[in-house]
Each structure stands twice: as C-alpha cells, then as structure tokens.
Amino acid sequence: MRWGVVTFPGSNDDRDVLRVAERVLGDEAVPLWHKDTDLRGVDCVVLPGGFAYGDYLRCGALARFSPIMEAVRAHAAAGGLVLGTCNGFQILCEAGLLPGALVRNRSLRFVCDVVTVRVERADTPFTYGCRVGDLLALPIKHGEGCWVADEATLAALEAAGQVVFRYTDRAGRAVAEANPNGSMANIAGVCNSERNVLGLMPHPEHAVERLVGGEDGLRLFRSVQAWLGRGAAGGRREPTVVPGP
Amino acid sequence: MAGLVARVVVTPKRGILDPQGKAVQQALHTLGFGEVADVRVGKYVELRLRDLAPAEAEARVRAMCERLLANGVIEDFRVDVAAERA
Numbered sequence: 008m009r010w011g012v013v014t015f016p017g018s019n020d021d022r023d024v025l026r027v028a029e030r031v032l033g034d035e036a037v038p039l040w041h042k043d044t045d046l047r048g049v050d051c052v053v054l055p056g057g058f059a060y061g062d063y064l065r066c067g068a069l070a071r072f073s074p075i076m077e078a079v080r081a082h083a084a085a086g087g088l089v090l091g092t093c094n095g096f097q098i099l100c101e102a103g104l105l106p107g108a109l110v111r112n113r114s115l116r117f118v119c120d121v122v123t124v125r126v127e128r129a130d131t132p133f134t135y136g137c138r139v140g141d142l143l144a145l146p147i148k149h150g151e152g153c154w155v156a157d158e159a160t161l162a163a164l165e166a167a168g169q170v171v172f173r174y175t176d177r178a179g180r181a182v183a184e185a186n187p188n189g190s191m192a193n194i195a196g197v198c199n200s201e202r203n204v205l206g207l208m209p210h211p212e213h214a215v216e217r218l219v220g221g222e223d224g225l226r227l228f229r230s231v232q233a234w235l236g237r238g239a240a241g242g243r244r245e246p247t248v249v250p251g252p
Numbered sequence: 253m254a255g256l257v258a259r260v261v262v263t264p265k266r267g268i269l270d271p272q273g274k275a276v277q278q279a280l281h282t283l284g285f286g287e288v289a290d291v292r293v294g295k296y297v298e299l300r301l302r303d304l305a306p307a308e309a310e311a312r313v314r315a316m317c318e319r320l321l322a323n324g325v326i327e328d329f330r331v332d333v334a335a336e337r338a
Contacts, residue, residue, distance in 0.1 A: 065323055072320075101323065108325040110264075112269045155268055155326060189269065 008235050010034040011049030013079070013095075015059035015070045015176065020214055024053050024212045031215050032228055041073035051081055051088035051231050054095030056058065056148075056210060066109060066151045067097035077100055088132055088205040088231060093249075096196070096206030105197055105206045106164060107156035113189025117150040122187055124172040124195045124209055125179050131171055131198050132234035133205045133227050142179050143172075143223035145209035149188055152208040154190040154197070161191055170195035172207050255336035256301040258313040262322045262329045297321055297325065300334035309333040 010028035014021040021163070028036035037049050041059075046052055053115070059070035076098075083089045083104055091099040099105040112118060126134050126141040138145075156164070164170055172195040176185040181193040188208070196207030211224030264270040270292050277291040296327055300315075313331045322329040 051288065064320070068320065068323065100325075108323055110268070110326060111271050115271050115275055153269070153271075157267065157325075189271070 008232060009049040010038055011037045011039045011046050011052040013039045013041060013052065013054050013075055015060055017059045018055050018057035020056035020210065020212060024055050027212050027215050027228060032232065041075050043075050044078055046078050046082055050235055051090060052082060054091040054098050056093030056095060057252060059094055059098060065101065066094060067101035067145050070098045071102040080104065083117040085205055090133060091206040092147055092210055092212065093208055096208055097151065099204060099206045104204050106160055107154050107197065109151050110153045110155055112153050113153050118187045119148045120187060121146050122209060123175050123177050123185065125175045125181065127173055128168050128171050131202045131205060133165060133230055134171060136230040137226055140179065142175065143226065144214045144221050145211060145224055146220055147209050149208055152188040154194045156191065165198060167200055169198050169200065170194055171198050171205060256304060256306060256309050256333055257336045258299040258309060259303055259332045260297040260299065260313065260317060260321055260329055261294060262327050263292050265326055265328050268326050306333065
C-alpha cells in the first residue's frame with residue numbers, strides 16, 4: 008500500500024512515519040509537502056507530530072489552512088484513510104475533521120512518557136487488528152494534549168462509539184491517575200462518524216521495534232494494511248462491530 | 253478613509269477547563285489577593301484595518317474570529333472596532 012506523510016513547516020515526526028512505512032512495513036512511503044495540492048494516490052495520509060507553524064495562535068490553527076488540507080479533506084470525504092498523531096490530531100480537530108479540541112495539559116507541564124492506552128473500538132481501519140480491551144504501551148510527548156468538548160458532544164461520541172483509545176493504568180482501568188493531560192473521559196484518540204479519520208495524542212510511529220520503544224504502535228499500521236487488504240486474500244472479513252463501554 | 257482598529261478578546265468558554273487561569277488564581281491567592289474568585293486567561297488581538305467602512309468592519313472581524321482567531325469549540329470572543337487615533 009501507499010502511505011503519504013505530510014510535512015508542514017515545523018513537523019518533526021514526518022521522517023519517523025516515512026521510515027515506518029518503508030523500512031518497517033515494506034510499503035511505499037510518499038513524502039508530501041504542505042503546499043502540495045495532490046495526495047499522489049496514497050491509501051492513507053498521515054499528519055505527523057511536531058509544531059506546525061510554531062503552534063502560533065493555537066496548535067494546528069494555521070496548518071489547517073495549508074493547501075494540502077483541501078486534498079486531505081476531499082480524501083476523507085471520499086472515504087480515504089487519514090491518521091493524525093499528536094500535532095496531526097490537533098490539526099484535524101482545528102480543521103473540523105474530528106470533534107473536540109486539544110488544549111493545554113491540565114498540569115501546565117509538557118509530558119514525555121510512555122502511557123498505557125486501551126483499545127475501545129476494533130471497528131475502525133486503524134484498530135482492525137486489535138481487540139476491544141487490548142492495552143498498548145505508547146509514547147506521548149506534548150504540552151497541549153488535553154482533549155475537550157462540550158458535554159453534549161462527548162455524550163454523542165460515546166454513544167456513537169467514536170472514542171477509540173483511552174488512557175488507563177496497566178490494569179486497563181481508566182482512572183484519573185492514568186490520565187497524563189486531563190483529557191475528558193481519559194480520551195486519547197477519537198475517530199469521525201464514518202470511522203475513516205482517526206486522531207490520537209500518543210505516537211504509534213515511535214513504538215514499532217522491540218529494540219526501541221516496543222512494538223505496540225505497529226498494530227495500528229498493521230491494522231490499516233489488513234483493513235485495506237481485507238477483500239484481497241479471500242475470506243472477506245468485515246470490521247467487527249462491538250458494543251461500546 | 254480613516255483607519256480603524258479592531259480589538260479582539262478571546263477567552264476560554266465557560267465550562268471549558270482553563271488550567272492557566274486556575275494557576276494564576278492560585279498564585280494571586282498566595283500573594284494575598286484572596287478576593288479573586290475566578291481567573292480566565294485569554295488572548296488579545298489588535299488589528300489595524302484599511303479600506304473598510306466602519307459599518308462593515310465589525311462583521312468582517314467577526315468572520316475573521318469565526319474562521320481563524322478563535323476556536324468556537326473552546327473559546328468565546330468579543331470584538332470592538334474604533335477609529336484609529338492619529
């Protein structure tokens with residue numbers, strides 16, 4: 008498959024994602040510049056972490072107006088896959104492609120850690136190879152990762168099963184002590200209602216090799232591969248729909 | 253046409269957690285300003301406008317706020333437009 012990775016001025020995890028696609032997954036990796044207007048036929052476009060436009064005004068507020076975002080919007084509207092990690096998640100929220108917003112961590116401190124996230128939904132392309140309740144160890148590194156929305160939006164997301172990842176302790180309990188940034192309902196990642204756009208604050212691209220950071224992040228990338236190839240290798244398997252929490 | 257100045261104040265929405273405001277409030281209490289019941293930290297944006305009739309200015313600036321300067325999910329904004337002082 009073809010992965011596209013957008014570089015905005017200030018992105019800094021773009022090369023890590025390209026490396027995962029090419030070296031770890033053995034797929035095609037297509038670097039995209041924020042001024043490009045064409046996604047060059049990629050199957051999944053990734054908005055990487057970093058500090059696009061220096062996080063000026065609000066994280067992601069200026070990046071959402073980069074020329075490539077029109078193509079990303081059209082790709083998403085056509086059912087194409089879009090994955091945003093960290094700053095990419097912030098950009099997707101600012102662009103209105105994902106619900107809510109990401110604000111300063113409740114502690115006011117930048118957090119750099121490895122956290123446990125629980126898979127809440129296996130019926131997205133990005134968690135297709137996971138089971139509900141699976142615990143993943145993923146790195147985080149952010150100052151503005153506190154996901155917020157109004158109560159009605161949160162309730163609607165929960166009801167629609169759009170909360171995909173939640174911060175938990177190692178026993179899988181979504182307790183306050185396991186919440187690194189103060190996100191509502193311990194939310195670490197959400198998807199859109201069509202489930203083809205996912206954003207999360209943790210960095211799956213930094214957890215793809217046993218030697219450094221573990222391999223749990225690889226499960227998201229492998230899920231996308233499996234989901235896209237699900238009709239190809241015989242025995243078509245539809246995403247498993249499971250009840251929410 | 254005289255220049256105009258738009259003053260935009262962006263504040264965290266009621267009900268949205270404002271950790272900066274909370275930290276500032278605590279600091280003020282520590283300094284003995286116990287009367288401070290609530291603090292919300294926002295942003296101030298000043299815009300100098302040209303070639304725009306005063307009657308149109310407020311609507312234009314409000315549109316700027318809605319598109320870029322504020323995020324309606326988490327922020328409210330106030331707009332004030334006045335003639336630029338010579």
